[in-house]
Amino acid sequence: MKVCLFDIDGTLIRSGGAGKLAFLRTLEQAFQIEVGEPGVPFAGRTDRGIISDLFSHYGMVLSDESWNRFAEVYFDVLPICLNECKGRVLPGVESMLRQFGAAENMGVGLLTGNMVKGAEIKLRYFDLFDYFDFGGFGDQFVDRDRVAEEALATTRSYCNEQIKPENIFVIGDTPNDVRCGQFIGARTVAVCTGNYSAAELSEVSPDFVFEDLSLAQPLIEQLCAGHQNIESK
Ligand SMILES: [Mg+2]
Structure with missing residues (x-):
């Protein structure tokens, strides 16, 4: 998984x-x-x-x-x-979530600094809420690494108690997203649709960097197919 x-x-x-x-x-x-x-x-x-x-x-x-x-x-x-x-859903996001939703053995959750209810309000506004079943949130913790630990714990209780961190992919737009993913031993995917460039995000050594998630199709297909050894690039 x-x-x-x-x-x-x-x-x-x-x-x-x-x-x-x-x-x-x-x-x-x-x-x-x-x-x-x-x-x-x-x-x-x-x-x-x-x-x-x-x-x-x-x-x-x-x-x-x-x-x-x-x-x-x-x-x-x-x-x-x-x-x-008047915000917007970013390129490739809906397609990615639809493919994950249709795949067997894919879990989709949140690792966000938003409060639980703030996350729900934002995602419902953009019609994305129903894609997510669990997550770690920013109500209690100042430190994003603690949110990552919460996300890992809820992943295990909702999806699979035995899941190894290397089968978890943390996707975010800031160096902090990458660092907190690395902190729990997850693979990390940085996307340049926030305020950081590919060069800035590369400094913290994510496994993948994409200008936007519409360019992540090869990774999406490997994830949906359950490939064991997905190579970083
Ligand atoms: Mg962000």
Whole structure:
């Protein structure tokens, strides 16, 4: 059996800035903060990490109460921002997911910094939600390696307790995606549809680099056929 674990933003979709806009609007609406450009990096990070940085940037304390308040408002604001920002599904994504869905012995999950419900809202908006059965998410962990461990654990409970990490492929658009995949011993696929070039992604030595996922057809076919030794390139 093979399993693919997907990042969301910059890998499956581009939200047109909806995610960041929703975060900043949530700070305004839930906490009456006047936000400018906070200078906090978003790409490849977990929501827990981003929100923690935003809170400290604006001198706020991250408690269970403030986290819950943030999440409650964010889940209301995010669909509105997705509508406003007119994002898109990235090239090759739907074809890839359809082929994996039709293949025997393929598991498809998420390894994302998004919160569980934020991931669902984004994927439902772009009609992709039903392709995914399990995953690791960014509600609890600042460190993406912990999300990767959660994704590995849920892969084992949903798909196969015995699956070896080398039969798991982590697909993402940032060096952090590649590093966290390597951390759990998975194979890694970097895609240049986010903010990083092939040269930048190659620095962290992913097994594969694609300009976009429409160029991954040979890999998709090997995965669907259950090839034992898929060579890196
Ligand atoms: Mg991403």
